[in-house]
Every structure is written in C-alpha cells, then in structure tokens.
Amino acid sequence: MTTVTTSTDTTDTDTTDTVTTRTITYPADGLTMVSHLALPPGVGRRPAVLIGPEGPGLNDFQRRRADALAELGYVALAFDINGGRWFTDPQEMLAHTTPLLADPDRMRDIGNAALGALRAEPRTDPGRIAGIGYGTGGAILLELGRAGVDLRAIGTVNALTTGRPGEAAHIRCPVWAGVGSEDPIMPPAQREAFTAEMQAAGVDWRLAVYGGALHAFHHPPVDQTVLPGVGHHPRHAQRAWRDIVDLLTECVPVTE
Template sequence: MVTAKRIEYPVDGTTMVGHLALPGGTDRRPAVLIAHEGPGITDHQRERADRLAELGYVAFALDYHGGGRFIEDREEMFARIDELLAAPDRMRALTGAGLAVLTAEPRADTSRLAAIGYCLGGTMVLELARSGADLKAVVGFHPGLTSTRPQDSANITGKVLVCVGSEDPFSPVEQRLAFEEEMRAAGVDWRMHLHGGALHSFTHPGLEPDPEARPGIGYHRPSAERAWRAMLDLFDEVFPTMV
C-alpha cells in the first residue's frame, strides 16, 4: 500500500512543496527523484511518484518554482525557463535540494538512486548528473538537450536515457546531434530514443495537439507508454536486486 505526503523544504529562503510517495513495507528501497515540467508541479507529477511507489520505489516529486505553484501565464513561464537555462548552478542547487529530501527519507536506499525529469525538469536532472551526483540512472522525457557547461558531462557517473519526439521543435536535429557528441566525448553510458511523430510533452495526457494554442506540443500515448517502459527497463538494469 502506497503512503504519500506533502513535503515542505527550504531552498535559499523559498519554501518548496514536494510530494513523497513510499511503497508498502519497512525495508529500504531504490529511490527516484522526479522533476516536473516547466509550468510547475501538478497532480500529474504526484501521480507519477505514486505510480513508482506502487512498483516498489521510494519517489519524491520536487518543486523548483516554490510554493508548489503552477505558472499559468505562458510569457512568465518561458521567462522562468530562460532564467534557469542560463543558470546551471541554480538548476543544480534546486535539484540537489530535492535529492537531499529524498535521501533523508529512511526508506530510501542512498546507494540506489535515480532521477527523472520532464521538459525543463529533464534538463535539470541532466544538470544534476553533470554536477557529479551519485545517480545510477538519469532519464529525461522530452528534455532540453543543451547545456552551458557540456564539458561537465565528464562528471556523470550513471547511465543516461533521453526520450525525444522526432517532431519536437524544442529539441531539433542539430541539438540532438550535439548532445550525442557531448555524451560521446564524456564517455557516458547513454542512449537516446527518438519517438517518430511525437511532439514536445508527448508524455502528458490532456495536452492534445493544438497547432494554434500549443504549437509543437501534444500528448502521444504510444510514445508515452514506450518511454515509460524504456525507463523501467533501465531501472531493471541498474537496480538488479529490485524485486
């Protein structure tokens, strides 16, 4: 039986509001950090944490905007995204704070950690990995693939999976190729799954494609399900004692 609770934690004077989900039992389990999409943490991310807990993982959905808020205004959201993309240290601090909450949970096996992220959250967990955090696996779902410090990928210790839509305007071919070269140069154990026909945010139910309201963005169920299975396959690889 899954137990879930709201967690408030401070980052540089701002109160963040995350969601911790625990599997049944009392033993220590592999632990997964979850970073939300650009607008903010929602029930969708909380449900992802709960779903992972149902599979036996300790899961924590962090908050990187503060107050658990969701940014409704698109201009404000994109301004926030640009602010973070230009500040890798800030991204690493925000995800590192979430990781600290996760590892402070007694049920979390700190020798078996993973981080996953969606949209900007995918970029942020990749930055966390570039900081040298002890993560066995890092998964980005439709993440931004660029970094202002690509050389720091030499610090990545775990295995990397990125799942990208072939029609995602935020991850064009040239960025995918640059990311490949970055991973290759750093000697990272990495893989990229390119989902044919999928747009940005292809994992998010409810975001049906709407070229006028949300150009380049849209849910694609087959790709979402395939990407989730690919993540679980990687977890099976890096957490071989998981039962």
C-alpha cells in the same frame, strides 16, 4: 551539497492499498518547494527515484508518476521547481524557466535540495538513487550528473540540454534520453549537440526518438494554453514510460 531542511505536512497524508504519500517542504532557489513523496508498502529501505517535472510545475499527473513508481517498490519524490506554483500561462512559465535553464548553478541547487529531501527519508537507500525528469526537470537531473552527483541512472524526456564544456565527463551513470521526432523545441541540431557531448565524455548514453511526436508528448492534455509544437501522443507516452521503467529495472532493481 546544499543543506536541506525537510518537513512533513501530516495533514496531507494519504494511505492507499499500495502506497503512502505525503507532502515534503524545504527551501531552495529562494522559494519554499512543495514536493510529493510516495512510499511503497513495508518498512525496509528501498531504491529511490528523484522525479523532475516539466516547466509548469507539479500537478496531479506529475504526482502520479511518483505513486506509480512506489507501486513498483521505489521510494519516489516528485520535486517542485516553482515554489508550489503551477503555471497555466505559457509566457509566465517561460519567464520563470528560461533564466533557470540558463543558470546551471541554480539548477544544481534546486536538484541538490530535492535530493537532500529524498535522502532524508529513512526508507531511502542512499546508495541506490536514480533520477528521471521531463523538460526543465530533466535538465536539472542532467546538471546533477554533470556536477558528479552519485546517481545510478538518469532518464530524461524532452531535455536534450547541453552543459558547460567538459563537465559531462563527471556523469557517473547511464543516461537515457527520449524526444519526439517533430519536437521544434528540441530539433535535430539540439539532439546532435547533446549526443556529441555525451559521446565525447564517454558516457553510457542512449537516445530514443519517437516518430511523429511533438514536445511534451508524454503529458496528457490540460485545461490551459499550450505553446506551438506541444502535443500529446498517447502511444508514445506509454512507450516512453516503459522505457524509463526498463532503465530503472536495469540500473536500480527493486530487491528485498
């Protein structure tokens, strides 16, 4: 497990009617990661969720995922993968993420550093942590599972990555995955390889295929160039979010 040092930017603290948020920084992958922590009301320990972002990195939409889960009663950390950068140029993003996705050890280091930051939060119940991720962030969560990290659930969207042979047998929790039927980046062959890996390993797995959806269908449009095959599908985005919340409710229910 990577040793993690956490620091809180107290100048970036925001209190709303329902959640408290702050910036958490820590080292990983040779970078200073700038992640977003959201806490539910109260003082007691709560189940926690690690949230992995798409390849471009964290933006306000990504951070609001953590806030929404805090409103449901979870401690939530939307973790950084790019050292505080948000890539607007898709080619620059691919230049950063393609080598990362080819290196399971780097992905595990990034994920373990974020997990260490989440566990360092006093309100986190360390025995009740789940992970959800999108694109690159989902691949990182799957690698934590393949490394045998103790998570209660893993949920991914657009992250049907396969791992080293046999390592999926180390996954100790249910895995839910969602993908668009028209996603050219995660085509049917990739779905088949992923589900074959999960099945051979005896994982408790589910796959939801959202009809007519492209890659990154869950993310609303942003003011930047996007890759071919990427597009928002508002109805399926809402459905995928409900499916993820249902997974968390089943595997890490919020209890007083």
